[in-house]
Every structure is written in C-alpha cells, then in structure tokens.
Amino acid sequence: MTRTLFDKLWESHRVKILEGGEALIAIDRVFLHERTGSVALESIVESGRSPHAPENVFCTVDHIVSNKEGRGQDDARMPGGEVFITATRKAAKATGINLIDVLDADQGIVHVISPELGIAQPGLTLVCPDSHTCSQGALGALAWGIGSTDAEHAIVTGTLRVKKPPQMRITIHGALNVGVTAKDVALHIIALYGAAGAKRCAVEYAGGAVENMSVEERLTLCNMAVEFAAFTAIIAPDVKVSDYLKGKKYSPKGGAWQQASEAWQGLQSDERAKFDYDYEIDADDIKPVVTWGTSPEHAVSIDGQVPQGADYKALSYMGLNVGEVLAALPIGGAFIGSCTNGRLSDLRSAASILKGRRVAEGITAICVPGSMAVRREAEAEGLDIVFKQAGFEWGAPGCAFCFYAGGETFAPKTRVISSTNRNFEGRQGPEVRTHLASPTVVAASAVAGYICDPKNLEPLA
Amino acid sequence: MTPFLTHSGIAVPLLNDNIDTDQIIPSREMKTVSKTGLAAGLFAGQRYSEGRTPNPDFALNQTKFDGASILLSGKNFGCGSSREHAVWALKDYGFRAVIAESFGEIFYNNCVRNGVLPIQMQAKDILNLGARVAVDLPNQTANKIAFDIGQGDKTMLIEGLDMIGQTLIHKANIGAFFERDKISNPWKY
Numbered sequence: 001m002t003r004t005l006f007d008k009l010w011e012s013h014r015v016k017i018l019e020g021g022e023a024l025i026a027i028d029r030v031f032l033h034e035r036t037g038s039v040a041l042e043s044i045v046e047s048g049r050s051p052h053a054p055e056n057v058f059c060t061v062d063h064i065v066s067n068k069e070g071r072g073q074d075d076a077r078m079p080g081g082e083v084f085i086t087a088t089r090k091a092a093k094a095t096g097i098n099l100i101d102v103l104d105a106d107q108g109i110v111h112v113i114s115p116e117l118g119i120a121q122p123g124l125t126l127v128c129p130d131s132h133t134c135s136q137g138a139l140g141a142l143a144w145g146i147g148s149t150d151a152e153h154a155i156v157t158g159t160l161r162v163k164k165p166p167q168m169r170i171t172i173h174g175a176l177n178v179g180v181t182a183k184d185v186a187l188h189i190i191a192l193y194g195a196a197g198a199k200r201c202a203v204e205y206a207g208g209a210v211e212n213m214s215v216e217e218r219l220t221l222c223n224m225a226v227e228f229a230a231f232t233a234i235i236a237p238d239v240k241v242s243d244y245l246k247g248k249k250y251s252p253k254g255g256a257w258q259q260a261s262e263a264w265q266g267l268q269s270d271e272r273a274k275f276d277y278d279y280e281i282d283a284d285d286i287k288p289v290v291t292w293g294t295s296p297e298h299a300v301s302i303d304g305q306v307p308q309g310a311d312y313k314a315l316s317y318m319g320l321n322v323g324e325v326l327a328a329l330p331i332g333g334a335f336i337g338s339c340t341n342g343r344l345s346d347l348r349s350a351a352s353i354l355k356g357r358r359v360a361e362g363i364t365a366i367c368v369p370g371s372m373a374v375r376r377e378a379e380a381e382g383l384d385i386v387f388k389q390a391g392f393e394w395g396a397p398g399c400a401f402c403f404y405a406g407g408e409t410f411a412p413k414t415r416v417i418s419s420t421n422r423n424f425e426g427r428q429g430p431e432v433r434t435h436l437a438s439p440t441v442v443a444a445s446a447v448a449g450y451i452c453d454p455k456n457l458e459p460l461a
Numbered sequence: 462m463t464p465f466l467t468h469s470g471i472a473v474p475l476l477n478d479n480i481d482t483d484q485i486i487p488s489r490e491m492k493t494v495s496k497t498g499l500a501a502g503l504f505a506g507q508r509y510s511e512g513r514t515p516n517p518d519f520a521l522n523q524t525k526f527d528g529a530s531i532l533l534s535g536k537n538f539g540c541g542s543s544r545e546h547a548v549w550a551l552k553d554y555g556f557r558a559v560i561a562e563s564f565g566e567i568f569y570n571n572c573v574r575n576g577v578l579p580i581q582m583q584a585k586d587i588l589n590l591g592a593r594v595a596v597d598l599p600n601q602t603a604n605k606i607a608f609d610i611g612q613g614d615k616t617m618l619i620e621g622l623d624m625i626g627q628t629l630i631h632k633a634n635i636g637a638f639f640e641r642d643k644i645s646n647p648w649k650y
C-alpha cells in the first residue's frame with residue numbers, strides 16, 4: 001500500500017481508532033497565546049486537572065500586547081486587554097508550562113517563533129488554538145488549528161480526537177517568475193479554487209516551485225491554507241529544513257540530532273500515493289496578486305481589474321466598482337508584518353524597495369517584525385533605519401495591525417495595503433478596506449501612494 | 462454539556478457565503494477571559510448602528526426572528542479565526558443549531574464541543590426549510606430533510622459528553638503509546 005506523507009504522520013501518531021470514524025491522535029507539542037489559550041489554561045486550573053506533558057506546552061503573548069516601542073509587560077493595544085496578558089501569565093505559571101513572556105528575547109507571533117525556536121519540527125504533531133497553525137506544515141510537521149476546548153483536551157490528555165481529513169495535492173510545476181512571491185502563490189491558488197476550495201483536506205504542496213522555496217517562503221505558502229479551507233498544509237521536509245533547524249533552541253541536539261535528521265529523510269509521500277484531489281498548476285501562470293474584496297478569494301493579478309460579477313456586498317464595503325483597475329487605487333495605509341509576512345526575508349525584500357525612497361505624502365506606513373529575533377536581526381542589518389528613513393513606523397513584535405483588537409487602528413474607510421492574510425470586513429478596524437499583497441507590493445504601493453507593482457516604480461536616480 | 466436530541470425553533474437566514482468568525486464575534490467584543498456573556502457581541506458589526514442602537518436591516522433585529530434558535534447560512538460558515546468565542550456567542554444568544562452549505566473546519570468542531578449542532582445541507586434544501594425548523598438528531602432530519610453527520614460527533618452531541626473525561630478512559634493506551642514512542646523516536650522527547 002502506498003501512503004502519503006500525511007498518512008505516515010497520521011498513522012505514526014494514532015493511539016487508537018475510536019468508534020464513529022475518529023482516531024485518537026498523539027499530540028507532541030501544544031502552542032498557546034493569550035487570546036484563545038488563556039481560556040484553555042484557566043479552565044484546566046479550575047477543573048483541577050493538569051497537563052500531560054507541561055514541558056511540551058508553550059505559550060506566547062502576541063495578539064493583544066502593545067506593539068509600541070518601549071512597551072511594558074502588561075501593556076495592551078485594546079482597552080481592558082491587560083486582563084488577557086496577566087491571566088495568561090498566572091495560568092501558565094500555575095500549570096507549569098513554558099511561557100514566552102512579553103519582554104523575553106524569544107517573544108513573537110506564535111507561528112513565527114514556533115519554527116524559529118525549533119519547537120515545530122518535521123514529523124511532529126503540533127496544535128494551537130489559532131487557525132494559522134497550518135503554517136508549520138512548511139517544516140513537514142502535522143500542525144493544525146483548533147478551538148480552546150480542544151486545546152484543553154490536547155494539554156490534559158496528550159491527544160486529540162480527530163476525523164481523518166480527505167487529502168489533496170497541489171503540484172506547482174516550473175519556476176516562479178521574477179517578482180512573484182510565496183504570498184502570490186497562496187493568493188493565486190485561493191482565487192483559482194475558491195476560499196472553500198480545499199474542502200477540509202490536508203493539502204500537500206509539491207513540485208519544482210515549492211522545492212525551490214526557502215523555508216520562510218514555505219511558511220508563507222502554508223500559512224494561508226486556512227484561508228483555503230484546508231484542515232492543514234504540509235510540505236515534505238528536505239535538507240533546507242534540516243539546515244534551518246540545526247542549532248535552534250529546542251531542536252534536537254547531539255545524538256538526538258542524528259536520529260532526528262535520519263528520521264526526517266523518510267518523510268515524503270510514496271511515489272504512487274493516491275490523493276482524493278490532485279491538482280497541478282504551472283508556476284509561469286502566477287503573477288503578483290492583490291485582493292479587491294472581503295474574502296481572500298477576491299483576488300486578481302496586480303495588473304487586473306475588479307471582475308465582472310463581483311460580489312456586491314464586498315464591493316460596497318471596499319468602495320469599488322466592477323472594472324476598476326487595481327494598480328491605480330490610492331491608498332491611505334500600508335502594513336508589513338504578521339505571521340504571513342513578518343519574517344526576516346519579508347523585511348529584507350520590502351527594505352530592498354524602500355532603500356533610498358520615501359513613502360508618499362499622507363500615508364500611514366507601519367512595519368512590525370514578527371518576533372524579537374526577527375527585529376534583532378533586522379536591526380543588525382540596518383533594516384530598521386531603511387524603514388524609518390522611508391517614513392515607516394517600526395514596532396515591537398506581535399500581531400499588531402493584522403487584526404483589530406479594539407484599540408488603535410486606521411481611520412474608517414482607509415484603503416490599506418497589507419502583507420497579512422485576511423481581508424475580512426472590519427479585520428483591520430471598523431470599515432477599514434484591506435487589500436492583501438506581498439511585502440514588496442506593499443512597500444512599492446506605500447512609496448507610490450497607490451497600489452503599485454514594484455516593477456512600475458520610478459527607478460532611483 | 463446539554464445533550465442534543467431534538468429541537469424545534471425559529472430559523473433566521475443569513476445566507477451569504479464565507480461568514481467568518483470575525484463577523485460572528487468581532488475581536489473587540491471578546492472583552493474577558495471567559496466563555497460566557499458573549500451574546501451582546503454576536504454579529505456586533507452588523508447588528509448595531511452608530512451608538513449601538515439596533516440596525517433594523519439586520520435579520521436578528523426583526524420581530525419575526527425574535528427568539529430564533531436556528532441559523533441558516535451559505536458556504537464556508539465560520540471560516541477564519543479559530544476563536545471558539547464565535548460558538549460561545551451563538552450559544553449564549555440561544556442558537557442550538559446552524560444549518561449551512563459548508564463550514565470552516567475548526568468552527569465545526571468547536572460547535573460539536575459546545576453542544577451546538579452543525580448541519581451541512583445543499584443550498585436548495587436550506588431554502589426550502591421555511592421559518593420554523595424541527596431538527597431530529599437521532600434520525601438525522603431537519604423538517605424531514607435528511608442530513609449526514611459523523612458518528613463520533615453525533616454521539617458526543619446526543620449524550621452531551623465531557624470529552625476530556627471520555628478520552629481519559631483510554632489513559633492506559635495513551636501512556637503505553639508514549640512509552641513506545643519514546644523508544645522508537647527518542648529525539649522527540
């Protein structure tokens with residue numbers, strides 16, 4: 001019997017087949033954050049239960065924490081938000097799990113620090129009460145987002161009850177064109193098959209274009225699997241992944257590293273493995289993409305127009321009409337950051353466009369590195385200077401403007417170009433109009449003052 | 462958790478596709494570290510006009526839908542953020558079942574964990590349900606229209622089980638699994 005990579009991970013973690021089509025799946029690592037994880041932790045404390053393996057449970061503070069320079073350890077970006085932070089800290093201590101606190105050198109957005117610290121590894125199961133946990137599939141981990149009740153279940157029992165999802169493979173043949181990023185690939189796929197297109201499948205990304213991607217690019221691609229209605233995404237780990245993980249804080253060390261890297265080599269789908277859906281895409285067809293509406297499927301290439309038959313509700317929210325050309329729309333805000341595009345390579349690519357340029361008049365431009373480590377490395381390279389000289393604000397790590405928590409945001413109806421993953425109504429603030437794009441398109445648009453393909457920026461004198 | 466067997470109630474249609482959990486409960490309405498008291502924040506973005514007065518255009522504010530306990534929707538209901546607050550808010554408001562063409566995966570599971578019945582049905586059947594819907598979970602029908610549901614989810618809902626307790630019945634199997642795994646995959650520990 002041939003097996004997919006997903007089958008192999010599923011079977012190696014299956015504790016027991018339960019009645020009714022579910023299996024009890026062993027969970028190797030649990031990650032939490034203050035917004036949805038605190039409820040799970042408090043509930044464990046209240047019920048008098050305790051974690052099955054507290055050393056394998058990690059919690060960060062990223063969602064509600066202030067993203068202002070010089071923030072204090074309880075400073076939130078929404079009124080009353082400090083309650084989430086202090087409650088999380090207290091419950092983390094009471095349950096004896098690993099807390100990565102606001103002022104720690106390792107703090108950052110959960111999906112950015114999970115690989116960065118070597119907590120996510122090939123072949124592990126990892127869950128978190130956060131939908132973008134699927135990002136970690138980029139390392140060959142079986143990682144998926146759950147609710148708070150399931151997080152409590154995973155922490156206490158070391159397992160989850162899961163229905164085996166159907167499986168899909170998307171093979172991206174060829175090489176991506178210059179200027180096309182992993183973000184564009186993710187948006188292209190969602191636009192092509194629809195926001196419900198993955199049909200709750202575990203999606204394996206394969207093919208030359210994926211093999212060519214760096215680990216950070218793969219993280220971006222897998223991040224948006226949830227916008228595609230996938231159970232999760234996964235990519236077979238290769239030598240790039242081993243190189244990436246080597247020496248990380250929680251990566252296996254010494255003899256264990258040897259065992260691990262050998263075990264990881266066998267993690268791929270068998271040659272003739274069967275998928276419920278097997279799609280193929282040509283990398284050459286993918287251009288830089290930008291969204292026009294309020295679902296990630298409302299996306300077209302940056303030289304495109306708002307399509308015929310566009311959803312009326314989305315158009316009225318976005319203040320657009322059918323036929324409008326996207327690459328000319330004036331913007332009022334630009335945001336670079338989030339678990340999709342808040343890593344060092346994202347900041348580097350944006351900075352390469354911003355260097356020697358300035359943000360257009362009247363634009364609020366913000367960059368918030370995804371983690372303390374990203375911020376440190378970026379500052380060591382002088383990227384912070386590039387961003388600041390270009391007129392960007394430079395923030396303290398966290399989710400920041402990726403979602404509106406109830407505090408500071410852009411003014412209503414502001415058109416914002418953003419490197420994040422959701423353009424839902426109100427996602428970045430009441431009536432804020434979000435256009436999703438890659439960090440380079442965000443940077444170029446901030447400079448131009450309207451949505452702009454980097455290749456159309458005026459060359460530097 | 463309250464067991465779910467049968468339930469009959471007023472059905473309110475919110476038939477758009479892709480109603481995400483940010484719409485079901487906006488982030489700013491998740492004010493405390495708590496699973497209760499979230500009904501006021503349900504659909505807050507559309508339910509209220511300026512000054513937090515009811516928006517008359519929004520279905521939940523219309524008298525004919527007073528006391529609605531069944532929600533009808535389109536494709537991909539509950540997509541987006543994993544926040545379980547979306548289900549807690551629906552439940553707190555009084556919803557017992559959501560009938561949609563398809564669901565966000567995490568939202569679907571969150572419903573089952575909280576005793577709210579998610580029913581998947583074709584669009585044409587949803588449109589034919591009418592103003593009152595009688596759901597019979599043991600027989601898997603809504604107004605006599607048959608629906609599918611996973612056996613495991615069905616049992617959980619009907620018996621209103623505490624899942625952690627149910628899983629801990631297998632504690633010995635779980636312990637044995639991890640003991641074996643520590644030997645075959647020592648690098649993980």
Ligand code: SF4
Nearest residue numbers: 132338339399402403
């Ligand atoms: S950056 Fe945005 S999408 Fe990512 S975890 Fe934070 S809020 Fe969620």
